[in-house]
Amino acid sequence: MERFAEEADVVIVGAGPAGLSAAIRLKQLATEQGKDIRVCLVEKAAQIGAHTLSGACLDPAAFKELFPDWKEKGVLYHEDGSVKGIATNDVGIQKDGAPKSTFERGLELHAKVTVFAEGCHGHLAKQLYKKFDLRASCDPQTYGIGLKELWIIDEKKWKPGRVDHTVGWPLDRHTYGGSFLYHLNEGEPLVAVGFVSIPKLTFPGGLLIGCSPGFMNVPKIKGTHTAMKSGSLAAESIFNQLTSENLQSKTTGSDSDQLKPAKDCTPIEYPKPDGQISFDLLSSVALSGTNHEHDQPAHLTLKDDSVPVNRNLSIYDGPEQRFCPAGVYEFVPLEQGDGFRLQINAQNCVHCKTCDIKDPSQNINWVVPEGGGGPAYNGM
Structure with a gap:
């Protein structure tokens, strides 16, 4: 079954602050100059903001530039290798890959420019880094997983x-x-980077904006305004190219390299949750409202099924079961004989992508699940 294809001037992947700002700025410029530019915005959450965790404190600089009167109101390529657009996920697929009765083919979105604003460690951006070698002249990005609580x-x-x-x-x-x-x-993971960690942002047919390449101001613990500004600047550059008709279709290593073997570390004894100011992991995961269709292809896969036990468990004492904040990974005894196997509870996944970032073997691959799945943050 073929995908239906839709044409646009600009496709923006991700409706966070950067992606929304780029879309808004493009339409603002088109209206101001009487141009007809078609912008398509693609978001994996069921509704805009459902997968966004914010510190709720915004530097308003970029917002004021975008709205001066605010107080009053999957990658596709051309034959030459340049980016053609994206393809959304097929839906209604069983775990084994067979179509269900509800199967629908994904949609291809073709554009002169595709803007990738996926947020921290975007799964399409990972492909682009490798294909266009965008990180050849910069340091690796580093990450910090953020935990947020609301207290009375x-x-x-x-x-x-x-x-x-x-x-x-x-x-x-x-x-x-x-x-x-x-x-x-x-009454999302954070992306902690500096200028030396920002990759090459442009490539044939597209560009990266927002927290995907990493524009967080670490000393201020602020990233929303820089994400918005990157979107606005990208929009202005794209608009100039479209309307002028010139458009042709230091860190010490990556975070995964920093993990030490278990023999070189002392286990930390954490106090048990008291149910008043500290809570057990699964109760906290329930508050995220995360949910995925059970019968669909896995969005968390292993490149080599033997690595978790033979390397990660034997050398690092199974870090998967500790660095995941949602209890997705656990080592359980084999049903027969001695030993363990890695069990993946994908239903719990809150889309932080820590596993893809921190796995010392880089054996875990996180991809976008069926549209609408994942956390449903409310008031966060």
Whole structure:
């Protein structure tokens, strides 16, 4: 069954701050100059914002530029190797790959320019980095997984609008990280990079914007405004090319290299959850509202099924079962005989992509599941 193809001037993959800003700016410029530009925005969540976790504190600079009056209101290629567009996932497929009665072919979206704004560690961006060697002249990106909680505190201690940032605390002095504490008026992994870690952003037929290439301002713990600005600047550059008719169709290594063998480490004894200020993992996962269609092809796959036990478990004591914040990975005893196997509970996945980033063997491949699946954050 063939895919239906749709044509657009610009296809933007990801409706986060960067992707939305690029789409809005393109349409603003088209309206201002009386041009007809077709923009297509593709998002994997069931609704815009459902997969977005934010610190809820925004540097308004890019927002004000985009809305000066805001207070008042899968990659396809051409034969020459350039990016042609994307293909959305087929839906209604069983685990074994056979079509269900609800099967529908995905849609091909062709464009003169395809903008990739997938957020942290985008699975299409991973392909583009390799195909166009975009990271040849920059350091690896580094990442920090962020945990967010909403607390109800004593009103006497509540100071609406207060913002506290920390460097280090509550971690120890040997661990890279920090925190933010926001007093709300109503009582995603972070990508931590610098200029030396930003890859080449353009390639034939497309470009990267937002947190996918990495524009977070680490000292400020702010990335939304830089993501929006990258989208706006990309839109202006694309618009100039479209309307002028010139458009032709230092870190020490990657995060996965930093893991030490278990023999060189001392296990950390964490206190058990008390049910008041700390909670067990699965209860916390339930709050994310994450859900996936059970009978669909796996969106978490292993390049080599033997690696988790033979290498990761034997050398690193199975880090998969610790670095995943949602309990997706666990080593369980074999049904027969001695030993263990890696069990993947894909239903729990909250799309943080930590496994794809941190696996010391780089054996786990995260891809987008059937559209609409994943977390459903509410009020976060």
